[in-house]
Amino acid sequence: MAMTAVKDFHKLRRLHGLFCVYKPLGVHWKLVRDTIETNLLKGNVAPPPALPHKVRFLAEPSPTGEAGAAASLSAAPVPALSHHPLVTGPEFQHIRVGVGHRLDAASSGVLVLAVGNGNKALDDLYKTRVTRDYMLECEFGMATKDFSHTGRVVEKSTYGHITLDKLERVLAMLEGANQKATRMFSNVDMSSQEAYELAVQGLLGPDGKSAPILTGLRCVHFQPPSFTLEVQCLNETQKYLRKVVHEIGLELRSTAVCKNVRRTRDGLFTSRQALTRNQWSAADVMQAVQQHRYTKKTEKTVRKRSEESSAATRQSKADVMSSHRGKEHGS
Amino acid sequence: MSMAMASACGQLCMRCRGSLSSKTAVWRCYSHVRHLIPRTRQLLKSFDGLFITKRLASTQTGLSWKQQMCCYSDLAEKHLTADAKDNKHTKELTKTSITQITNTLMPSTDVLSMTEHPAFLDLDDAAESSALEEICDEEAISISVPSSLPPTSTSLRDYVEKSETLSKLVELGVNLWKLEQRPNVGSMLLRLDFKTDVAPRLMFLKEIGVKDSCFGYIITHNPFVLCENIENLQDRVTYLKSRKFSSETVASMVSRAPYLLNFNVKRLDNRLGFYQQQLQLSASNTRNLVARLPKLLCVSLEPVKENLKVCEIELGFKQNEIQHIVVAVPKVLTANKRKLTQIFDFLHNTMKVPHYLIAKFPQVLNTKYLRVRERHLFLEYLQKAQYDPTLPNYISLDRMVSLPDEAFCTELALSTVEDFYLFQKTL
Numbered sequence: 179m180a181m182t183a184v185k186d187f188h189k190l191r192r193l194h195g196l197f198c199v200y201k202p203l204g205v206h207w208k209l210v211r212d213t214i215e216t217n218l219l220k221g222n223v224a225p226p227p228a229l230p231h232k233v234r235f236l237a238e239p240s241p242t243g244e245a246g247a248a249a250s251l252s253a254a255p256v257p258a259l260s261h262h263p264l265v266t267g268p269e270f271q272h273i274r275v276g277v278g279h280r281l282d283a284a285s286s287g288v289l290v291l292a293v294g295n296g297n298k299a300l301d302d303l304y305k306t307r308v309t310r311d312y313m314l315e316c317e318f319g320m321a322t323k324d325f326s327h328t329g330r331v332v333e334k335s336t337y338g339h340i341t342l343d344k345l346e347r348v349l350a351m352l353e354g355a356n357q358k359a360t361r362m363f364s365n366v367d368m369s370s371q372e373a374y375e376l377a378v379q380g381l382l383g384p385d386g387k388s389a390p391i392l393t394g395l396r397c398v399h400f401q402p403p404s405f406t407l408e409v410q411c412l413n414e415t416q417k418y419l420r421k422v423v424h425e426i427g428l429e430l431r432s433t434a435v436c437k438n439v440r441r442t443r444d445g446l447f448t449s450r451q452a453l454t455r456n457q458w459s460a461a462d463v464m465q466a467v468q469q470h471r472y473t474k475k476t477e478k479t480v481r482k483r484s485e486e487s488s489a490a491t492r493q494s495k496a497d498v499m500s501s502h503r504g505k506e507h508g509s
Numbered sequence: 510m511s512m513a514m515a516s517a518c519g520q521l522c523m524r525c526r527g528s529l530s531s532k533t534a535v536w537r538c539y540s541h542v543r544h545l546i547p548r549t550r551q552l553l554k555s556f557d558g559l560f561i562t563k564r565l566a567s568t569q570t571g572l573s574w575k576q577q578m579c580c581y582s583d584l585a586e587k588h589l590t591a592d593a594k595d596n597k598h599t600k601e602l603t604k605t606s607i608t609q610i611t612n613t614l615m616p617s618t619d620v621l622s623m624t625e626h627p628a629f630l631d632l633d634d635a636a637e638s639s640a641l642e643e644i645c646d647e648e649a650i651s652i653s654v655p656s657s658l659p660p661t662s663t664s665l666r667d668y669v670e671k672s673e674t675l676s677k678l679v680e681l682g683v684n685l686w687k688l689e690q691r692p693n694v695g696s697m698l699l700r701l702d703f704k705t706d707v708a709p710r711l712m713f714l715k716e717i718g719v720k721d722s723c724f725g726y727i728i729t730h731n732p733f734v735l736c737e738n739i740e741n742l743q744d745r746v747t748y749l750k751s752r753k754f755s756s757e758t759v760a761s762m763v764s765r766a767p768y769l770l771n772f773n774v775k776r777l778d779n780r781l782g783f784y785q786q787q788l789q790l791s792a793s794n795t796r797n798l799v800a801r802l803p804k805l806l807c808v809s810l811e812p813v814k815e816n817l818k819v820c821e822i823e824l825g826f827k828q829n830e831i832q833h834i835v836v837a838v839p840k841v842l843t844a845n846k847r848k849l850t851q852i853f854d855f856l857h858n859t860m861k862v863p864h865y866l867i868a869k870f871p872q873v874l875n876t877k878y879l880r881v882r883e884r885h886l887f888l889e890y891l892q893k894a895q896y897d898p899t900l901p902n903y904i905s906l907d908r909m910v911s912l913p914d915e916a917f918c919t920e921l922a923l924s925t926v927e928d929f930y931l932f933q934k935t936l
Contacts (some may be wrong), residue, residue, distance in 0.1 A: 200934050202879055237650075240566075251650075259676050260666045265685035286936060440935075449934045455879065456914060 190222040190270060190460075194294035195467035196303075198447035203286040203438075207277060214458055216289060217277045219268070221300050221460020226263045231255035235451055238297045241246045276300050279310065279444055284326060285416045286311070287441030288452050293467065307383050307444035309410045318403040321433035325420035336394055342400045348429045349395050349407075352422070356392045363388040390414035392422070404437075428478070526826060588640055665689045665698070674703040681711075682725025683732075694732050707735055710742070717746055718760030731767035741773070748774045752781065754791070758800045762780035766803035780806050787817060788832055802839035813842045816849070824853050838871040852878050862896050862906065870906040884909055885933050891922055 201210050235251040259265060276297040278290030292300040318337035322329035361386035366373045375425040376382040385390055394410035407426075409419065427434025442449050453466055573653055587788045659667055663687045669675040679685060689695040711724060714734075727734060734742075749759050763769055763900065784805065785795045795930070799805055805813075820826050820841070825835070834841055841849070852874060856862045867873060873881065888894040888904065895902050902923055 192860070202883075202933075203936060252798045259669045259679050262669075264679050265666050265669050311568065370728075376581055452934060454930050454933045 182437065189464060190218065192274070193218070193273075193464060193467060195296040195471055196290060196292045196299055196447075197466035197470055198290045198444065198452045198462060199458070200286050200449060200452035201281050201286055201289040202455055204283060206283050207280050209274055210289060211277050212289065214463065216297050217275050217458055218268055218273050218293070218460045218463060220273070223268075224268075224400075229257040229259070229261055232258045250398070254452055264368060278303060279295065281441060282416045284328075285439040285440075285441065288443075288444045288447055288449050290447050293463070303445060306445075307412060309412055310414070310441060310445070311443035312409045312419060313398075313438075313440045313442055314409060314419060314423055315438040315440070316407065316434050316436050318425075318427065318430075318432055318434050320435045321424060322435055325424045325436060326418070327435050327437045333433050335433045337402055337430075340402060340430050340432060344430060345397055345400065345405065345426075348426055349397060350394065351429075353395050353434045354425070356395070359389065360384060360389050360393065363391070388413055390418045471482070515855070519903055556701075556935055611798060632669050655729065663689075665695050668699060672699060674698065674701050674707060677703050678728065681728065682722075684725070684729045687729060688732055691732075697736070698732060701735055709739060710735055710737070711749055713739055713742055716761070717763065719764055720721075723764040727764065727767040731771065733771060734767065734850075744772050745772070745777065746768050748777060752796070754796060754800065758796075762800060762803035762806075766807050768807045769803055772807065777806055779812065783810055788812075788835055789828070790832065790836070794836060798836060800837050802843075804840065805842065806844060816842055816844065819846050819849065823850060825863060826868065830864065834871040834874065836874050840875055841871070844874070847872060848878065852876070852881060855882060857887075860894070860896065866896065866906065869908075873906050873910050877909045882908060883929075883933055883936065886936060887922060887929055892923060892931060 191255070199210060199214065201207060223318040232255070233253050234256045236254050236256075237251055257274060274294055274297055275425075276292045278292070278300055281287060281289055290300070290303070317327065317338060319335060320327070320331055321335075322331050324330075326407055361368060364376075364382055365375075365380070365385045366376060371381065383393075390413050392409055392411045392414075396408050397405060398408050399406035407423070411421075416439045419439055423434050423436040447470075451466065451469065453462055516656070544663070593684065603848065610649060618901065646660060656671065658671055662668070665675060665688075669679060669685065675685065678698070685698075688698065714724065714727070715721070746759060749762075752757070753761070779798065781795060784790070784798065785792065788798075789796075820831050820834070821828070855865075856867060856873060857879065885894060888909075893902065895903060898905075912921065914929065915926055917925050918929050922929070
């Protein structure tokens, strides 16, 4: 019983990795990070170990009871109070919990967090070109100061003339502009062999810091006044996405405003794996970290196996071809 | 090896003392000793009269070794006029070293600064008495030793073992680590004496009925209760009892609001009067209110007045509705105004719950905004969001808000908890 408690306590020291959390609407991302850190610290409190004992020489009262005649001393082990948890404080006062791509308070969705050494992986995640997936719930007919439906209304307009066809045309135009931006921000000369090879592999993209780029944009739900867009993007901020919605409204000779920005995917982390508000306890976080590590490992082995099998098939094909040619030559 | 060296030094000293009495002879003795000690060993130059190398005190830390040096010089001071006693060389050395060890370990409260010690400067005085002479046991125990307490420290950890007050407080369950982070509280606790300061106040708290297990909580949150005058504490308790609070109520109020007894009678009276007038409650209702949230007597009144104004003007409740809400949920008086208005806005404008229903179930004003929002949107998605008691399929607000997740899903939403969590990820 005591051994399991001690093991749980040391699990905190060995907790390293990434996991994702569903950030609720209206909450600042820092509050989420602080709550998770507090829960991790509280969740692994082992019962305090026995206090170490120190040997002290205690004065025994003399048998005759004379004042000042404390002549005999006896050695006795006395618990050392300076190691008591109420005096030293908790053993863990801080855990390194890092946040990935941030979400502002008015958006909700997948927020990647890292614990311990996972913060280095977070840094790599930031540097690689992973895209993020958003669902934008929007509404025609209003334009506000900060492009969201709670801001001060600047303009109101009709939207009866808008059809799905017109919307899709606007979206296609935007997508084209963004494709051009993708090619522009990659530091590769467009008329070179290198550019062609990268494009064939699908690795042509913006290098490092660039303007926000939408790599994918489509409408999933259209029922005026409300419509929903699905967006894949790079280097974006949520305010930029709301501005894009505003510009779509302007392109359609009307106005549009974004009611809800919801991130459904950040790199490899989807909302399916995200922990909701009631799953932010230490045990759930540890399980999520382990789950992510396991999925990464299985994906790696699966990819390796598929590569090997494709190499094997290529080899066998080459053998067949060579044997066939040999037969031809022979005949 | 080092003990043998020291015993050899001791032997020489004893021989010198026995045979010669002049100061020059003593000097010669020391010069002999100097030759004995090999040059490879480091000599501590500040202690000229006593050639004792660092290796003698190898098992102890540098600080305690320096104390031993102090002890040696202390002995030298005290036994300046001691008679020459019989020499038992090794036994003496071991005996004096044991007495030194016992003296360093016995709790003592005076801290001597080493630089102020005069004995080091005067060689002749130190030479007259030796640290190695035999003394009787009573004298040995009565030697005062500079304690190992650091003169200043940032933590109470260094003092807790030596200080009776601090060790007793730790046994009571006071969180010293938290208290030492508050400015000046640590030094205040150190200066208290357990028998004269702490014990009478703890006895007083016990007399008014506070349980022993609550002492730790009370002192952790309000260490200044140990500085308060006992007559004042007595007056305040008698005042509360005169206002017809029963003794158990007073005890529970003191346990839950540790700062209560630090306020003077006039202030307590002022506050009780305020609550009675503002809310126009009867005396028994006021007593009930204050007994359930004793913090009301400790907080400042301005935020409470503002909260009442918010309820009246911004939220639009009538006076009797406010009375009912406050008596049912006293926490509304000390709640955050922004959160209060946010949750009321959601209840009234989004959920379309009228005023009288909110007044009927005041606990909805005490819940978290996110909880109410998620549950309402889930019920709306399932088309079960109906809060009007006159219509069928009515869902009462208090059950919607207070039930745990599983009970809410199975009884009110008629769905599963997994569906609820999946729905939360679409918000």
